[in-house]
Amino acid sequence: MKFLNNIFNTLLCRLTSIVLIGLLNLLGVQIQPVVAGPNNSPCTSSNPQLAQPWCIPTTLTLSSTDADQEQYEYYDFIWRTFIALNWPNVPITVEGNQIVEGFRGEPDPTINILDQQGNGPLKQSVWENYREPSSEIFLPPEDWDNYPEWNTPRPPVADRPNNQRFLKNFDGLVEYAADINQPYFYPNLTGPLIDQAGNFVRYEVATNQAFFTYIQHSRYYDTQQQKEDVARSIEKPKDKQSGFKRPPYGDEAYLRNLKPFAKQGFIDVKAAWRELKEDDPLERYLHRTLVVDHQGTQKMMGLVALHVFRYTLIDQNGKITPGYVGATFEQVDNVESSPGIKPSFNTGSKPSEVQKTFGFSGDIPTTASKDNPKPQSPVSIYRVTPIPGSDVFCPPPNQTQKCPPALSVAAINAKYQEQLQPSVFSYYQLIGTQNKRPDRPLDFSNPSNRQFNGHEGPITGVYTNTNNLINTALESYTQQNFSCILCHSQARPQGVPKKSFEDDRFKIITFMLNMAHDK
Incomplete structure (x- = not known):
């Protein structure tokens, strides 16, 4: 019976995808297949994924x-970004402290992303060969005179092989740091997320x-x-040459010598991984053996969440x-049950009223540290805000079935999950995007609108398409009235006076510049 249920659910999901794609075609939404190599074509066009899905799109085209419809184009742009970021990187060979073959962040167009499937080893993705900011970009002063080139190996840690991935272990509590504890919204610290296996x-x-x-x-x-450039920008606001320079959107002169596949704006990725047990279905995860401490301990880890933030050109x-788009993806089993599959972050039972309201029971685990290194009891996490379109049911007589609107997040998830079968990436879903609001400006004229729009506009100075966007594995304890922009709108370079909060010149929406060092 379990086997038959699995077949039924698979057929139902595929039928739903076919129906949704048909509706999108009727609405004039362009559907492009996830095609793959062999093909050695370079990344050339502004929207290369229409023919080259291994190439990160450099320009978001808004045609409606x-x-x-415009919001759906943001969803499509970020799904195609997700595919290109997860495309297999060209093979890299390291000898000593040099990369002698291959290039970090270069997609391999001769490999099909759909072959990234099964329980065996998977090829490293493009984004997995990007640089970790604290150890590979914001280097200490002694390294400034010999600042490395991009295509050099990761620095060694403990006894791990050179260039092997390392997930940091109690290495610091700063905004947006790689660590065990979740990102926090100052001054409120949040603790770690502990899965159902402890x-x-x-x-x-x-x-x-x-x-x-x-x-x-x-x-x-x-x-x-940073401080000197900020001071010049405040003194001479029209001086664009000597003042503070924002992160790139992709058309900056200093990017002209990058290879075509790397000529896009700033991309920031944050990943969450959980330890996979022997009975976990590896074929549903991007899975890796990763080092998890300074002693070189290795664990089989599965990707459960991926934040993607982009500075990009918008046509x-x-x-x-210039514009931005933030997005977040999750593995489909994080908090929802599937036939024969238990959720990673709850017991599978119905949530209590408190859990429905806040997404957890209210007890946040104690912040993990070197003095408090052992996991505590798991916390059951539930999704407070449904994925847009996922809670819409069909009209009678099929009212027990889901019928997500054709331009919803749930609809585009069905489209790409279908195209990505049978790869591990068919088990990932977009939770939503945060971007400039298509039907701007917002209306704050009455209490109802102010409640709906929440922190947008008056607090952040940024008008976006949504008031609530969180990832259950990355912001497990801040699910109420929280979003990417609420936190990241406060990011500034160093040296910005507090009174300049509403000065858009310094809203860079990334905290990474705070990792810089004093000489």
Whole structure:
């Protein structure tokens, strides 16, 4: 019976995908297949994934004046970004402290992403070869005169082989740091996430070559350089040459010598991994053997969440402007049950009223540290805000079935999950995006609208498409009235006076510049 149930659910999901794709075609939404190699074509066009899905799209094209259609184009752009980021990297060979073959962040167009499947070893993705900011970009002063080039191996840690991945272990509590504890919204610390097997979820941060080149070019690994440029911008706001320089959108002159696949704006990735047990279905995860401590301990880890933040060029009816889009993805089994599969972060039972409201029972685990290194009891996590479109049911007589609206997140998830079968990436879902609001401006004229729009606009100075966007594995304890922009709108370079909070010149939406060092 369990076997038959699995077959039924698979057929139902595929039928739903076919129906949704048909509806999207009727609405004029462009559907492009996830094609794959062999093909040695370079990444050339502004929207290369229409023919080259291994290439990160450099420009977001908004072709519609309809707000829902425009928002759907953001969803499509970020799904294609997710595919390109997870495309297999070209093989890399390291000898000593040099990469003698291959290139970090270069997709391999001769490999099919759909072959990333099964329980065996998987090829490393493009984003997994990006640089970790604290150890590979914001280097200490003694390394400034010999700042490395992009294509050099990761620094060794303990006895691990050179260039092997390392998930940090109690290495610091700073905003957006790779560690065991979750990111926090100052001044409120949040603790670790502990899965149902009693193991820590671990976090990793990586960023692309464009951001590395920006830091190298501007020398913003130096705190004093940031402060001097900020001071010049305040003194002479119109001086764009000597003042503070924002992270790149992709058309900056200092990026012109990058290889075509790397010529896009700033990309910031944050990943969450959980330890996989022998009975876990590896075929449903991007899985890796990773080092988890300074003693070189290795564990089989599965990717459970991925934040993707992009600075990008936006083409709206031929007018090119700089913009941003934040998005978050989860593995489908994080908090929802599937036939024969238990959730990773709850017991599978129905949530209590408190859990429905806040997403957990209210007891946040104690912050993990070297003095408090052992996991505590698991905390059951539930999703407070449904994925847009996932809670819409069909009209009679099929009212027990889900019928997500054609331009919803749930609909585009079905589209790409179908195209990505049978790879491990068919088991990931977009939770949502946060971007400039298509039907702007917002209305704060009455209490109902102010409640709906929440922290957008008056507090952050940023008008976005959603008031609530969280990842259950990355912001497990801040699910109420929380989003990427609420936190990241407070990110500034060093040296910005507090009174300049509403000055958009310094809203860079990344905390990474705070990792810079004093000389």
